[in-house]
Amino acid sequence: MNGTMPRSSLATTADVAVRRTVGSVTTPPAPTTTPLRLPGVMDAEGRVDESRLRMHIFKNGGVSPTERGLVWRFLFGMYPCSSTALERPLLQEQLAVRYQVMKRKWKQMLPDSIRLRLNGTDAELVEAVRYFDQRQAHAQQQDQQEEVRDKLAFLELQAQVLFERVTFDLEELQEAIRIIDKDVPRTDRDLDYYLGEGSGNLLVLRNILITYAAFHPEVSYAQGMNDLCSRFLEVMDSEVDTFWSFSCYMEKFSKDFTADGLHRKIELEAALLKELDPQLYAHLVTDNMESFTFCHRWLLLGFQREFEHSDALRLFEILSCDHLELISQQVERARYQERLASKHSIVPEDNLLTEPQAINTDFTFELFICATILLENRESLLRCRNDVQLIQFTSSLQGTLDLNFTLKKAEEHFYNYCKRSAWDYMNIHCRTRKNKDEHFLYQLRSFFS
Structure with missing residues (x-):
């Protein structure tokens, strides 16, 4: 496979943009507490009409912040628009396990790169690592208490088989990690999402970028991807969902970074x-x-x-x-x-x-x-x-x-x-x-x- 990540058939349906009648862009709609209940966009079973969704985004000048996270999962292809509300949790479980297997693979190959090399003069970054480690430990405890471990173990086995033959050019990956470690600490540090305990999100961003570079060697990492990926992470507030949505986006626009x-x-x-x-x-x-x-x-x-x-x-x-x-x-x-x-x-x-x-x-x-x-x-x-x-x-x-x-x-x-x-x-x-x-x-x- 030459290090290239297999394209998931589960996340390709929403890749094609269908264009319909165009209207002028206006100010965004007022926030709503019910996510993605847009007239004529989602049917009773949760399927989304992609062309209507794109039309809605354009005509309304974007969507409200409360709708944005779910809308982006469809807009950027993580969720196929043809999927139902019942199917999507199963899809999300599969994508989550695949991502964890991918992340674990590069960490096993490059154990010295697991942790960000800290600049001792950056107190905020040192604190970010502490917050991140605490969150990781808490997440591991929760995983041990889950009753669905057998089901997840089966999905993990599938993912391991899928990525078993993937090989890395370790020298190129290490160079990508070196650049990522320079860029991540400079990413939108003034945003609320990266302040205080949220500073641990910088390390989440780092994991996503390294995993992407490892499994997309033809693209790897280029400066500017950190700012772009940060936008997805802030909106979705999910490491897994950000990785897959960012990956779908890059399928179309990776050439812009060449x-x-x-x-x-x-x-x-x-x-x-x-x-x-x-x-x-x-x-x-x-x-x-x-x-x-x-x-x-x-x-x-x-x-x-x-x-x-x-x-x-x-x-x-x-x-x-x-x-x-x-x-x-x-x-x-x-x-x-x-x-x-x-x-x-x-x-x-x-x-x-x-x-x-x-x-x-x-x-x-x-x-x-x-x-x-x-x-x-x-x-x-x-x-x-x-x-x-x-x-x-x-x-x-x-x-x-x-x-x-x-x-x-x-x-x-x-x-x-x-x-x-x-x-x-x-x-x-x-x-x-x-x-x-x-x-x-x-x-x-x-x-x-």
């Missing part, structure tokens, strides 16, 4: 800004500035530090619901209707051209969010003359941006981009249909009604 993946995303951001504001684009690609690399952290971590913390969580789930994207069914349907209409138009044969790519479907909504931030700070960016000034300016934005305003403006830029693309399409293909219905524009406009 040099090629990040370079590709920065190139796309530059291309989008060139479409929206050629002057600002030209300024940012002058010899004195390294193009758009200052957007690196924004795009890698989903604008985690640019918005107030609760808003950053909302934005993360809005972006993750994949609802307002240029590969959506609505855009494809609108373009298809326009192509059908153009076939019935009278266009001279010498004017028939190969159909252009009227829309760049690689422009994801997060790129429009990034572009919006740049455009809203256009004058300040035009005054920047070098990379140092760029970094200083973008650092000054941390925690200051208004999410609702940014979402509204990003939708406007998205719509205007679609509109210009539609006009370009019609100017090439539909020169004789100036007074006909503009199918593509009409349907795109209906996105925001």
